[in-house]
Amino acid sequence: MGVRRQLTWVVTVVAIVAVAGTAGCGREAVADPGPEIIQRSWPAAMAGGACALLDYAAVESAIGTRFEASAAATSAETGTCALTVRDSTYPDLVLAITPSEVDKFSFATAMAPLGSATVPKLGQAAYRIVVPARDDAGPQVEIGWLSANRRLMVLRYTFPPEAAPADANGLVGKMIELATALDQRPTG
Numbered sequence: 001m002g003v004r005r006q007l008t009w010v011v012t013v014v015a016i017v018a019v020a021g022t023a024g025c026g027r028e029a030v031a032d033p034g035p036e037i038i039q040r041s042w043p044a045a046m047a048g049g050a051c052a053l054l055d056y057a058a059v060e061s062a063i064g065t066r067f068e069a070s071a072a073a074t075s076a077e078t079g080t081c082a083l084t085v086r087d088s089t090y091p092d093l094v095l096a097i098t099p100s101e102v103d104k105f106s107f108a109t110a111m112a113p114l115g116s117a118t119v120p121k122l123g124q125a126a127y128r129i130v131v132p133a134r135d136d137a138g139p140q141v142e143i144g145w146l147s148a149n150r151r152l153m154v155l156r157y158t159f160p161p162e163a164a165p166a167d168a169n170g171l172v173g174k175m176i177e178l179a180t181a182l183d184q185r186p187t188g
Contacts (some may be wrong), residue, residue, distance in 0.1 A: 129141075
C-alpha cells in the first residue's frame, strides 16, 4: 500500500508538470504587471510647526520643484520646516520662523548677511542672497524678512551639488514670490 501511494503521488506530480509545461505553448509569455502603484505623500502641514505654512502643490507652482517629504522642528519659539525629495539629499527647501521685537532698521543693519541685496515690498524689511556651492551641496537661494506681524522668517532653497550658479540666480524671483505668499499666513 505504501508503494501504491508513492506511485499515485509521482503520477500526479508528473501530470501537473506536463500540463504546466505545455500550457501557453505557441504564444509568448507576458508578465502580469499587477495593479498600478501610486505613491502618495502626506500633506506637508502634517509635520506640524512651520510646515503648516507650506503646501507641496503651492510650492511646486511657485518655484517648479516637486517636494515629497516634510519634517518640522521647534526650539524655544523658533519653528522650522524642511521639504525634501524622496531618496535624495537635495534639493531641499527650509523655512524658519521666530517671533521678534526687532525693528526694520535693526533687521536691515544687523540681520541681513553681508553681500545680500534688499527686497522691496516684502514685509517690513527683507533681503535676498545667493550663497555659492560648497562641497556637499549646490548653491543656495535665501530670502529673509521681518514680516508685518513681527516674525523673522527665512526661506532657503539648496540645489544639488551639480547645479550651476545660474540656476540659483534664476530662482531668486520665484523665491521672493513664494516668500510674499507666506508673509502673512498664520502659523496655526
